[in-house]
Amino acid sequence: AQTVTQSQPEMSVQEAETVTLSCTYDTSESDYYLFWYKQPPSRQMILVIRQEAYKQQNATENRFSVNFQKAAKSFSLKISDSQLGDAAMYFCAYRGTGTASKLTFGTGTRLQVTL
Amino acid sequence: GAGVSQTPSNKVTEKGKYVELRCDPISGHTALYWYRQSLGQGPEFLIYFQGTGAADDSGLPNDRFFAVRPEGSVSTLKIQRTERGDSAVYLCASSPRTGGINEQFFGPGTRLTVL
Numbered sequence: 001a002q003t004v005t006q007s008q009p010e011m012s013v014q015e016a017e018t019v020t021l022s023c024t025y026d027t028s029e030s031d032y033y034l035f036w037y038k039q040p041p042s043r044q045m046i047l048v049i050r051q052e053a054y055k056q057q058n059a060t061e062n063r064f065s066v067n068f069q070k071a072a073k074s075f076s077l078k079i080s081d082s083q084l085g086d087a088a089m090y091f092c093a094y095r096g097t098g099t100a101s102k103l104t105f106g107t108g109t110r111l112q113v114t115l
Numbered sequence: 116g117a118g119v120s121q122t123p124s125n126k127v128t129e130k131g132k133y134v135e136l137r138c139d140p141i142s143g144h145t146a147l148y149w150y151r152q153s154l155g156q157g158p159e160f161l162i163y164f165q166g167t168g169a170a171d172d173s174g175l176p177n178d179r180f181f182a183v184r185p186e187g188s189v190s191t192l193k194i195q196r197t198e199r200g201d202s203a204v205y206l207c208a209s210s211p212r213t214g215g216i217n218e219q220f221f222g223p224g225t226r227l228t229v230l
Contacts, residue, residue, distance in 0.1 A: 004157075033216050042223060043224045043226075044222065044223045044224070045206065045208075046221075047219075050216055052216055101146060101171070102160035102163055102171065102174070103148075103150075103158070103160065103219060104160070105159070106157050107155070107156055
């Protein structure tokens with residue numbers, strides 16, 4: 001079974017600075033998809049960024065980028081120019097390519113953004 | 116357009132009672148997912164529908180949990196003989212297609228409290 005590990009329960013960053021959230025996963029599959037979701041206090045999960053494992057190029061979405069290391073099974077999220085609105089829980093998630101379409105989530109990292 | 120909606124937003128019930136949680140997916144989305152998020156944890160998969168049929172119900176914890184999607188749109192998660200351990204946020208998500216890099220769009224969840 002696939003597992004996703006987020007080893008940082010909480011992180012803090014100053015406004016306008018850069019922060020990196022860590023995620024590792026375990027799988028025996030060679031092709032899969034990885035996601036970062038943001039969950040603000042409203043509870044609604046919002047997709048931040050996604051990566052296809054067969055693509056070597058790291059995904060970027062404006063201020064958000066990933067460092068995908070397939071051999072190390074690592075998928076970290078970098079947030080540049082942090083804003084107060086970035087404060088939330090961040091979840092790393094894995095999805096395989098088989099018939100099972102479910103997401104497997106990590107336990108999350110709470111990001112605080114300070115002035 | 117409208118996103119995924121879930122009702123009720125909050126539900127308080129007594130141990131042993133029956134509850135129904137409703138999910139309205141985004142119009143036209145064929146795939147629908149239920150997840151359960153316990154306090155301090157990431158969401159955990161419960162069940163996935165492709166159209167009207169449950170394609171994967173491997174995450175349902177026991178036979179007290181049941182879900183339906185009779186017309187391939189709205190889904191209802193039903194919990195019989197509720198227990199205090201069922202207290203959690205129940206999240207619903209929908210996707211236009213299954214698998215791949217397709218994004219799952221989440222609703223705001225129903226917070227279930229079993230007294």
